[in-house]
Amino acid sequence: MEYTVVLHKAEEGGYWAEVPALEGCFSQGETVEESMVNIRDAIGSHLMALKSEGRKLPEDQVMIVSHVAV
Numbered sequence: 001m002e003y004t005v006v007l008h009k010a011e012e013g014g015y016w017a018e019v020p021a022l023e024g025c026f027s028q029g030e031t032v033e034e035s036m037v038n039i040r041d042a043i044g045s046h047l048m049a050l051k052s053e054g055r056k057l058p059e060d061q062v063m064i065v066s067h068v069a070v
Contacts, residue, residue: 001047003060005039007032021061022046 003019010016015032017039019025027042029035050057 001057001060003043004063005036006063007035017042019043019046020063021058 003021005017005019007015007017010028014028014030015035016026016028017035019039019042022043025039025042025046027035027038029038047057
């Protein structure tokens, strides 16, 4: 499975990551690379928990990210 991951710069340094399709699935890291490794682990744990509860695994959500000048 593949999921969209959104990375944010953390105010205290480093990054935090979220998976919009998986409510409550977050992680963090000091670098982008570390954040991606950590969110991959978090996704795996999240999916295992959903399976153990007998819940359907959510599909990825289509996201459009853009910039707008104001």
